[in-house]
Amino acid sequence: MSAVSADAISAGTAPETGPADDAGAGGGTSLVEQAPRLKVRSIFRRFWPETRPFRGRMVLSLLLSAIGPALATVSVWLFKILVDDVLTPHDYRLFPAVAAAYLGITLLEGLLNFTDQYMSVWVGERFVLNLRVRLFAHIQRLSLGYFERNQLGDILSRLTGDVGAIESLVLTGVNVALSYTFQIAFFTAAMFYLNWQLALAAFVAAPGFLLLARGFSRRIKDASRERRRRSGSITAVAEESLGNVALVQAYDREEHEVDRFQEENLGSFRAQMTATRLEALFSPFSSLLETIGVLLVVGIAVWELANNRITLGGLLVFVAYLTQLYGPISGFGNLWNSLYSASASAERIIEVLDEEPGVVEPEDPRPLTRASGEVRFEDVEFSYPGTDKAVLRGISYKVPPGAKVAIVGASGAGKTTLTKLMLRFYDPANGRITLDGRDLRDLSLSDLRRNVTAVLQETLVFDGTVADNIRYGKADATDQEITAAAVAADAHGFISALPDGYDTRIGQRGRMLSGGQRQRLAIARAMIRNSPVLLLDEPTTGLDAESTQRVLEPMRRLMSGRTTIVISHNLLTVTDADQILFLDGGVITGMGTHQQLLGRHPGYTRLYQLHHPDQPGRPEAPIAAGASPGRAPVGPPANAPTTSFPVARPRWAAADSTSATTRFARILPGRPVKALGRDYPPPAAPSRTSGTPAGRDATATTGRLPVVPSAGWSNGARPTTGRHRAAAENTPPRPAPAPRVRADHRPQSTFDPLPTPQPRTLPPQPAVLRSQTEYRQPPAPAQRDRSDASYPGRPVTPPSPRHRHEPGPTNGQHRGHTGETPVPRHGEVAHTGLRR
Ligand SMILES: Nc1ncnc2c1ncn2[C@@H]1O[C@H](COP(=O)(O)OP(=O)(O)OP(=O)(O)O)[C@@H](O)[C@H]1O
Incomplete structure (x- = not known):
């Protein structure tokens, strides 16, 4: 007391004193x-x-x-x-x-x-x-x-x-x-x-x-x-x-x-x-x-x-x-x-x-104007101040410039904490995070945060006009840029319908708008900021299915050409990522594409099944106890329970005409979007009968996910990964699908909702999966030409052998991809790419 x-008591002034x-x-x-x-x-x-x-x-x-x-x-x-x-x-x-x-x-x-x-x-x-x-x-x-x-x-x-x-x-x-x-x-x-x-x-x-x-x-x-x-x-x-x-x-x-x-x-x-x-x-x-x-x-x-x-x-x-x-x-x-x-x-x-900021500005910061977007986690460990529980342990991973990496895992696994470290809301206790090879702690906070834009779980807006809220991403944005950002974020329509258009006050916490509209406003704000690295933390949380669909396409436009780290429980938004990291108890326990993880990584498979109860896990390569990673082991009995690993199911390729991605493709209407005086491509129109996006045959979608993503990634910027190349080499050319990217699309000097694509290098596909690939539809030459032509002088850089194996830090603590399957066996120490 x-x-x-x-x-008070001694002075007799606390007569009503009680527990409270x-x-x-x-x-x-x-x-x-x-x-x-x-x-x-x-x-x-x-x-x-x-x-x-x-x-x-x-x-x-x-x-x-x-x-x-x-x-x-x-x-x-x-x-x-x-x-x-x-x-x-x-x-x-x-x-x-x-x-x-x-x-x-x-x-x-x-x-x-x-x-x-x-x-x-x-x-x-x-x-x-x-x-x-x-x-x-x-x-x-x-x-x-x-x-x-x-x-x-x-x-x-x-x-x-x-x-x-x-x-x-x-x-x-x-x-x-x-x-x-x-x-x-x-x-x-x-x-x-x-x-x-x-x-x-x-x-x-x-x-x-x-x-x-x-x-x-x-x-x-x-x-x-x-x-x-x-x-x-x-x-x-x-x-x-x-x-x-x-x-x-x-x-x-x-x-x-x-x-x-x-x-x-x-x-x-x-x-x-x-x-x-x-x-x-x-x-x-x-x-x-x-x-x-x-x-x-x-x-x-x-x-x-x-x-x-x-x-x-x-x-x-x-x-x-x-x-x-x-x-x-x-x-x-x-x-x-x-x-x-x-x-x-x-x-x-x-x-x-007297309260000192937990993160300290460097006295002599290393300048960074515009990063290419390579993000690297090197053996990162972190506990929240005042706690002794390690929330993240031994996180090592490299995100190549322009790549889209999803971080998934159960609630409390530490996903959001990773984004907090990326924005330097906290500093790692051990290890480091680099942007373009520079330790985040060596950058000024303003340089860092100009290069890294976050779209957070909770859509944060101010009680100002719509224009004010978009301009928050770029203080000197012109009205034209604001409109262009709103168009690209698929927000122009609803904004125009507001009583005062862009000058409408949206009320405290944006109460005049729906959740989906707020999210699209947040996307417009992130668009106008135009930073090379994007963090999306549960971007569709709290949105119903329709709003989610409405948000996904502008979100793809936003991600296009930027290094993107998406955090999500909702696998619908991450299945098309270049790499998915599965976080469990603060440790990366699995890494790969959706196809590689599904059916092989128990946690991922379980999560997928929770979100898609009608879709059992991928059967091709469940990892049976004792099976070595990288091999396709013998699957478990077909009647194995779907909620526990290993999981058996009919072959994915044959049965999955309603995979998450395909359904995803189906629900996205093929709407062209006009912004900054040019059209942005609609996503591929899904076939009503097979659920296959137009321009692809059914085989092309079975078990593989590049079809819809390529709409979102657009611009021809989607990398020619080993997976794609393998398919291209083994498959005769087919007629070109309808082009989805305008050949004349190029970034504008002031604001570019589809920013300059960066040459991307992605970790190579594990050999075992490359050989299993069912992707038989290489990008048709015509399409590739058009895509490349859309960025004259900025061709997509195919991964060179040097890029395929990106060694980790030279301290011997890490090692690069080995070409083996990245998915560890259940309970096994995580294979984290750069991490031992
Ligand atoms: N400010 C904080 N102080 C102490 N512990 C925290 C704090 N924020 C989060 N944690 C703890 O850190 C762990 C990881 O939290 P985090 O928010 O990163 O999880 P997450 O994977 O993003 O979860 P979700 O998907 O539910 O958002 C949790 O155990 C959580 O309780």
Whole structure:
């Protein structure tokens, strides 16, 4: 239990204390923890440099605060003249002069007060503005981990509520303290001038004020700390609850949420009452001290008056000075209390400012303008801060420029964590990730993030116009570029139908749009960013089948020519990847194309079956216990359960006319897309009878997946992998299918939704699969010609023998592909390409 609760209890201020109160007092279950304690002096020292821009105005303000007490002293002295020289002798000749002096002083005081008030508020507000912006900028630079560990509402509360308190500590506090000091100095001087014995007596009570203030201030600070902490909790509960209002209402949990909110408010109320009680108690105690001091002085003064050592006017003025003096002396006590109270807020700000970003910008970053897009994971290991569980272990893999790699695996396998490392939201604990051979830690964060674009699981949009949201990907994008991006993202249609088209505000979190529309908006934003590396994290999560279909084609356009890492449970979106990595418990346990993994990798097969209950696993090469990877072992009994590995089923090639990809092809309407003044190809029209995309024969699709992907990859940029080549070599040419890519398609200088394709090198096909390939439809020469012609001077680079085997790092820790099947046996140590 925190000190405040103890105080509250001792002061009898916590009558409703219960379990919730215990938690609120800083116990283990608190929503928001109290910030570490700091001395007022060190807080002051910390923020004093922030006043540098305002020092000139502060000095002026201090001068004004010195003139004020001087005028007050003169004003009181005029009262003595009035009594002793006008009233007592009944001589009214001086009265007009005294009255004029009073008027002049009042006018001058008014002018000074106005100037002082205006200037001090200006300085204070500017100070708060600067500090708040600095704090916000600091928070913006903090790593994702900070936001994952802390309540957003509490961060908001610090940013809005606590910042202001520092102004009262550093500026107002100093101003008031100096003003009090001037008042005390002037009044004391006048009192000593009038009668030094009385003046000495007057100061007997002064130490009492300071002791009293000291006793109270510590307790008030404790209460204030609790109050500020509760304020953070209140905002946190409100933010969380209102942010999830749909969930709250759907589950009928409104009352529960109100209870939570009330609980935090009650805690704040108790802390407030504790502070108020202490502050309210301070006032009568300080009045008591003041009265004792005044009575003591008056007693002595009457004695002095009786002995004619002071005039009546002198006595009255002395008492007037005395009461004026006790004001600033007890004011010091109050000021002390409020400084302690403000320091509770300052501690919360300092706690944030002291938070270092988890990922550090390199001091001398290696420049990277536009990467070719080669991404390499080298023995990457990672655990989240504050945990000891390794979320990723020994991840080694190379993604060649322009390749599309899918990462699949069960929930919690570490897929999203990989993307977080790619964006440097975190750094690996061991190993490294490189982009174009440069360690991500050597790149500036802006270079890295300009080259790597993420389309995240949750489609994040701002409450702005549609155009604003697309322009978020490229701040200086023209309207034409925005429209082109929207067209390429298949979003132009729905945007045009909105009341104000591109100028329509989409509401907080894009509530005016459907999930699919938001996702297409996110694709347009990623398109306009036009970076060479793309991360898609569960791009179709939360979308229904129709929306998924609608999103997939623009997604393909987005991926075209970029190095893409797709994360998905939904194998529909990954089956056409060049390589699929299967992640299990943070380790790559399988690697290959869909065809290679299906039926061979137990986890992948199981996942596939979960998503396609009508499709048993591929039977060709199930790995039986003891079978060596790379061979096609004898399959298990045909009646083996489909949910466990090994799986047996009729031959894929013959039966799979409704494979995921084929169905995928079928559901994608062959719509040409026009953007930036040119047509983008529709996907191949699926045959209604066989489910085979137009231009391919049925055999071409059985068991092989290049048909539809080639539409998505378009531009002829799809690499001539070993698999394709093998098929091409063994198969006589067939008539060319309808071309899907306009020959004149080429990137534009400003924005190119279909960016410059990069020569791609892909890991070679394992020999065993190459020999099994059923892909008999090589790209017809005419089509290839057209495709290549679409990028004059940028031919697709066939993988050279050098590319086929990309050695890993030279430290001997890794090795490249061996040409063996990459799928390990169940339970076997993962074969991870570059990893031993
Ligand atoms: N911020 C975090 N702090 C601590 N642990 C975390 C954090 N984020 C994720 N984890 C843990 O890391 C592991 C991997 O999480 P990750 O989100 O990468 O999984 P995933 O494969 O993407 O799962 P899903 O498919 O369900 O999104 C999980 O065990 C998760 O509990």
